[in-house]
Amino acid sequence: MMTTFKKTIGAIALAGVSIVAVAAGVQAAEKRPTELAPLGEPPAPPDNPTTPEKVELGKLLFFDPRLSGNSAMPCSACHLPELGWDFPDKISLGYPGTTHWRNSPTIVNTAYYGNYFWTGVSKSLEAEARTAARGGVAGNGEDDMMEARLAFIPEYRKRFNEVFGTEYPSIRDAYMAIAAFERSLVQRDTPFDKYMLGDDKALTKQQKRGMELFTGKAECSTCHNGALVTDQKYYNLGVPGYDGWETDELAQITFRFELLAKGSTEEKYRKWKDDPGLYFVTKEKADLGKFRVPSLRYTKYTAPYMHNGMLETLEDVVEFYNQGGGTNEFSKNKTKLLKPLGLSKKEKADLVAFVESFTGERLLMETPELPEYAPLPAVTN
Incomplete structure (x- = not known):
């Protein structure tokens, strides 16, 4: 019995936990995900310092x-x-x-x-x-x-x-x-940031379950990682094309204008019915339909989602990934990272709850009073 007790005390000491704390019923801090991080101070370029x-x-x-x-x-x-x-x-x-x-x-x-x-x-x-x-x-x-x-x-x-x-x-x-x-429009006091900085109670039990899914079974952190919750890379997810191009004449004109302005052959100008995305920048076929991974911060207030707004709610976004993405005109470039996840209804709700923890209170601002025109001063010799 005494030998077992000594082994237990030794294991606690090796784990870095105070024997006094254990005796008092104090638990060690929860483990934080290494794939994610709280936001630091916003950067400012040397040629445009912030004042x-x-x-x-x-x-x-x-x-x-x-x-x-x-x-x-x-x-x-x-x-x-x-x-x-x-x-x-x-x-x-x-x-x-x-x-x-x-x-x-x-x-x-x-x-x-x-x-x-x-x-x-x-x-x-x-x-x-x-x-x-x-x-x-x-x-x-x-x-x-x-x-x-x-x-x-x-x-x-x-x-x-x-x-x-x-x-x-x-x-x-x-x-x-x-x-x-x-x-200056920065939000660093979200429930997620508070949790990552040591407040174990900043996230609800549901959000903590969602966090485990985010970094585990759902594999969200493969692309949504770091402090900004994005790897800032480009992927084709199979997001369906914007449905307005089917019925909205003005949207059709704009789409053709963009195809022409950004450099398309006549064949592509007449054939394409979807946004070529990163292809316009690189002119590489492998980049057709790719778009940058956006940050998940402040997304609670920014519906609808994706580059063309085709997913209406965060629940729709989670279900989209749960199904392994979608299909579009350039689906042959669809990333191999996506696959059906098999999430239950409860798991999907937990995941949405965690994504919402990347958002704090609304950042509101009234429209400022703008200065008025006046004649230029007369030129004097």
Whole structure:
């Protein structure tokens, strides 16, 4: 009996657990998944350091419709704060007279991405702001026109001078300010983050069961890993093509416009009925139908899901993966990582509950009061 007791005490000591703690009924901290991590401080590039004044200027510009072709399409038109900082429809809002052709991702936590848009065409938030403001079915703006408008706004001349040291606003600096503002939209206090930082009670029992599925049977962490919960790689999952292209004439026109603008042969222009995705960037057939893995953070408020919004709820997303993905025009490129999972109804509910733990309270923001135009000061000799 005494020998058995000594072996037990020795095993506890080797495990790094205090004998006093065991005697007091205190349990060791729960084991955290190594595939995932809490978010750290958001990065800021050396050529665009973050300052409070720059963020405040970027906030004004983010909500200002004058940074668009028709002075009516601000960044916030497609990234609505009260609706997840994205657009609540399958396809994002398009420039007046057009429609968009892809789902609008949230900009919450985009500070941590290494590339932007569904196919990674922009490599920084500064480039993303410029691409969105000038996109034919997005802001449709021209740099010189937008810059001229800023010059006629005294408040902007003052703020740009204070932040960038220029006499008149530069459109390049405007994109820098918008990027700085977007980097400030960070959420690091989710139940998941609190749990990963040591709070065992931050997740419910259901969410902990879901976490085990996420990193185990469901194999979600194969692609959704790290602090941002994405490997930022590109896959074809077999997501069905956008159904609006079957019935919406304007959506059909936009789709053909994008095929032509991004470089398609006449044969492909006439034949393709689905979004070629990463192919537009690489022109490699192996990349047809591939899109970047998005972060799962803040997704509780960003329905619908996938690059074309074809999955309406998080429950639909889990069921999609449970079935081993889907099929589309480019399914021969579908990733071999997907296979039927055989999840029960209870397991699927547990998984959804865990995914929701990557989201905290809504990040809300009122539209700021925008500065007014005024005549330029007279030139004096």
